[in-house]
Amino acid sequence: xxxxxxxxxxxxxxxxxxxxxxxxxxxxxxxxxxxxxxxxxxxxxxxxxxxxxxxxxxxxxxxxxxxxxxxxxxxxxxxxxxxxxxxxxxxxxxxxxxxxxxxxxxxxxxxxxxxxxxxxxxxxxxxxxxxxxxxxxxxxxxxxxxxxxxxxxxxxxxxxxxxxxxxxxxxxxxxxxxxxxxxxxxxxxxxxxxxxxxxxxxxxxxxxxxxxxxxxxxxxxxxxxxxxxxxxxxxxxxxxxxxxxxxxxxxxxxxxxxxxxxxxxxxxxxxxxxxxxxxxxxxxxxxxxxxxxxxxxxxxxxxxxxxxxxxxxxxxxxxxxxxxxxxxxxxxxxxxxxxxxxxxxxxxxxxxxxxxxxxxxxxxxxxxxxxxxxxxxxxxxxxxxxxxxxxxxxxxxxxxxxxxxxxxxxxxxxxxxxxxxxxxxxxxxxxxxxxxxxxxxxxxxxxxxxxxxxxxxxxxxxxxxxxxxxxxxxxxxxxxxxxxxxxxxxxxxxxxxxxxxxxxxxxxxxxxxxxxxxxxxxxxxxxxxx
Amino acid sequence: xxxxxxxxxxxxxxxxxxxxxxxxxxxxxxxxxxxxxxxxxxxxxxxxxxxxxxxxxxxxxxxxxxxxxxxxxxxxxxxxxxxxxxxxxxxxxxxxxxxxxxxxxxxxxxxxxxxxxxxxxxxxxxxxxxxxxxxxxxxxxxxxxxxxxxxxxxxxxxxxxxxxxxxxxxxxxxxxxxxxxxxxxxxx
Numbered sequence: 196x197x198x199x200x201x202x203x204x205x206x207x208x209x210x211x212x213x214x215x216x217x218x219x220x221x222x223x224x225x226x227x228x229x230x231x232x233x234x235x236x237x238x239x240x241x242x243x244x245x246x247x248x249x250x251x252x253x254x255x256x257x258x259x260x261x262x263x264x265x266x267x268x269x270x271x272x273x274x275x276x277x278x279x280x281x282x283x284x285x286x287x288x289x290x291x292x293x294x295x296x297x298x299x300x301x302x303x304x305x306x307x308x309x310x311x312x313x314x315x316x317x318x319x320x321x322x323x324x325x326x327x328x329x330x331x332x333x334x335x336x337x338x339x340x341x342x343x344x345x346x347x348x349x350x351x352x353x354x355x356x357x358x359x360x361x362x363x364x365x366x367x368x369x370x371x372x373x374x375x376x377x378x379x380x381x382x383x384x385x386x387x388x389x390x391x392x393x394x395x396x397x398x399x400x401x402x403x404x405x406x407x408x409x410x411x412x413x414x415x416x417x418x419x420x421x422x423x424x425x426x427x428x429x430x431x432x433x434x435x436x437x438x439x440x441x442x443x444x445x446x447x448x449x450x451x452x453x454x455x456x457x458x459x460x461x462x463x464x465x466x467x468x469x470x471x472x473x474x475x476x477x478x479x480x481x482x483x484x485x486x487x488x489x490x491x492x493x494x495x496x497x498x499x500x501x502x503x504x505x506x507x508x509x510x511x512x513x514x515x516x517x518x519x520x521x522x523x524x525x526x527x528x529x530x531x532x533x534x535x536x537x538x539x540x541x542x543x544x545x546x547x548x549x550x551x552x553x554x555x556x557x558x559x560x561x562x563x564x565x566x567x568x569x570x571x572x573x574x575x576x577x578x579x580x581x582x583x584x585x586x587x588x589x590x591x592x593x594x595x596x597x598x599x600x601x602x603x604x605x606x607x608x609x610x611x612x613x614x615x616x617x618x619x620x621x622x623x624x625x626x627x628x629x630x631x632x633x634x635x636x637x638x639x640x641x642x643x644x645x646x647x648x649x650x651x652x653x654x655x656x657x658x659x660x661x662x663x664x665x666x667x668x669x670x671x672x673x674x675x676x677x678x679x680x681x682x683x684x685x686x687x688x689x690x691x692x693x694x695x696x697x698x699x700x701x702x703x704x705x706x707x708x709x710x711x712x713x714x715x716x717x718x719x720x721x722x723x724x725x
Numbered sequence: 726x727x728x729x730x731x732x733x734x735x736x737x738x739x740x741x742x743x744x745x746x747x748x749x750x751x752x753x754x755x756x757x758x759x760x761x762x763x764x765x766x767x768x769x770x771x772x773x774x775x776x777x778x779x780x781x782x783x784x785x786x787x788x789x790x791x792x793x794x795x796x797x798x799x800x801x802x803x804x805x806x807x808x809x810x811x812x813x814x815x816x817x818x819x820x821x822x823x824x825x826x827x828x829x830x831x832x833x834x835x836x837x838x839x840x841x842x843x844x845x846x847x848x849x850x851x852x853x854x855x856x857x858x859x860x861x862x863x864x865x866x867x868x869x870x871x872x873x874x875x876x877x878x879x880x881x882x883x884x885x886x887x888x889x890x891x892x893x894x895x896x897x898x899x900x901x902x903x904x905x906x907x908x909x910x911x912x913x
Contacts, residue, residue: 228871229762229825229871229872230763230824230825230872231759232763232889232890234889234894249764250764250767253764253767255893255895256895257899258899258900259893259897259899261767261810261901263764263765263767283902284769285893285900285901286904286905286906287767287768287892303895304894304895305893306889307764308763308764310760310763310764310801312759313831313868314864314867315828315864315865315867315868315871316832316864317866318830318861318864319835319839319861319864320859320863322839322853322856322857322860323839323842325833325853325856326839326842326846326853326857327842329843329845329846329849330842330845330846373880392797457873577827645854653737657739675864718728
């Protein structure tokens with residue numbers, strides 16, 4: 196499969212080279228010339244010709260002298276050429292200049308030149324315009340440009356598909372963390388398992404580890420991780436009988452993990468405004484269940500992150516350094532900022548039919564859809580007559596794309612088998628011994644835009660019986676863009692930290708202006724496309 | 726400072742193709758006028774000739790001559806450099822006439838800059854980058870051979886075509902060639 200990909204890439208390069216060679220062969224022959232010289236005997240000069248058509252007229256005389264005339268004209272009898280200019284001898288020394296009336300008879304050759312536009316410049320100008328149009332799309336909307344964190348691609352039998360974006364909220368060293376993402380849609384074909392690690396945005400990625408986690412699947416069931424990084428064997432996974440959102444029943448969108456997502460638009464006045472989806476499940480017989488949710492973020496957080504960097508402007512480095520020095524003071528402030536926007540809260544009814552929060556799920560990042568389970572356990576309050584269960588999902592409007600929701604019966608809690616990469620093959624990079632860097636806790640792998648690695652893992656012999664997760668650890672540094680520096684405003688940064696509710700309200704109109712086209716701009720601005 | 730290896734490779738690749746596709750100019754620096762100054766220019770184009778050994782001259786060798794294209798008649802090409810050279814047409818095996826300065830370097834830089842700019846095109850890079858290579862590189866290299874009259878064993882048609890770019894397209898019959906000043910290099 197890798198071979199076929201390389202064959203396709205190699206074929207593309209060959210076709211490109213062939214086109215270049217062909218165009219090099221044929222273009223010059225079609226390029227023509229810019230200089231058109233008309234050299235005629237004076238008898239061909241006619242009164243209708245003048246400097247309006249050809250600004251300069253050269254008159255070659257029999258003895259080698261040469262008149263170069265501007266503002267020239269020919270009299271009605273075609274016997275005299277009149278104009279202002281210069282007279283040179285055969286050595287091209289200047290003899291005189293000024294107004295000349297030159298009889299036609301002694302002229303041997305009259306010469307004019309026409310300079311045409313440059314075809315090459317025209318081609319390049321056209322290419323520049325085309326390139327500029329595509330560039331303008333990104334420049335016009337720089338806060339929608341691609342940001343990815345380390346992306347992990349896994350082969351699904353046809354192609355490498357993105358399965359994880361690592362530690363998206365770890366934007367500086369102090370926020371370094373582990374992040375667990377399920378490789379839910381991947382079915383290994385052998386115990387030799389390869390993951391493609393990419394840096395696809397203008398970011399520096401610092402990756403301490405990228406282990407694979409393997410957990411034994413139950414008969415007829417799956418293994419899910421919780422937001423707290425616990426793992427549960429789960430069986431009897433059932434989709435909701437109904438899923439109600441403000442727009443109506445959305446159960447068709449949530450019934451399968453298939454890329455068909457439910458999402459809404461952000462509120463026009465408050466980016467932190469909440470909405471509720473109510474899920475109903477029938478025939479719930481177990482009292483040890485969990486709600487399974489597959490979701491990713493919309494581009495709202497990407498916008499907020501880049502807008503914040505814009506407000507920090509030239510002082511972004513100062514802010515981040517300050518954060519590094521005073522991590523303990525800043526973390527509660529940052530948590531307040533995050534919690535105002537919030538995750539997907541899971542609520543069930545208690546004995547008094549009051550909705551209480553039993554957990555939350557949600558991972559930063561708009562690229563990879565992650566699937567998690569939130570155990571309901573003893574909080575479950577089913578209707579005794581029908582064994583039905585209602586669960587509410589409370590979330591910020593326009594922040595989440597939910598692909599799948601289901602209820603599962605939890606049967607056991609597991610500890611994962613940790614599998615570090617045993618080797619790697621750099622595709623476009625300069626690092627060597629990447630596996631060594633990723634397995635030594637005292638070293639890190641640093642990647643830059645465009646770098647790619649293939650990480651190789653060895654799965655257990657009965658690999659088909661295992662659920663796989665990727666567990667990257669590290670942080671990343673976003674590269675500042677010139678376009679972000681124009682809005683530097685420290686007051687806004689303080690407002691974000693200390694009055695996030697107002698901050699989200701203030702930014703609502705700005706986000707609503709670009710919300711509609713942001714998704715397309717984001718994906719089209721990706722630095723390296725898979 | 727971070728430098729992207731791929732960018733360097735792409736730059737080398739594009740530069741190589743442009744250089745491979747470009748024609749060498751034989752004219753001294755500052756001799757050829759810019760294209761827009763051609764209508765006022767009072768000198769001939771720069772002619773480079775390679776000759777075969779003249780069978781009528783003992784110990785004659787293959788030679789390369791370069792100079793201002795003064796004139797051509799039925800049997801002789803007149804070239805002016807440190808003196809006036811009168812070269813029999815029958816021994817000319819290669820002839821190259823250049824008329825103006827080319828913008829090859831500017832176009833090459835334009836192609837490199839444009840190609841690099843495509844990194845800001847996101848997924849459209851897969852269209853715009855090859856477009857720059859396929860159209861931009863030939864445009865840059867094509868500039869170097871524009872208005873360049875080059876041929877092997879030039880015939881009557883060739884000399885007839887290029888005669889108008891000589892200093893004296895009317896011929897040299899009535900000109901005292903002994904008085905003609907040799908070519909001098911200037912920095913202007």
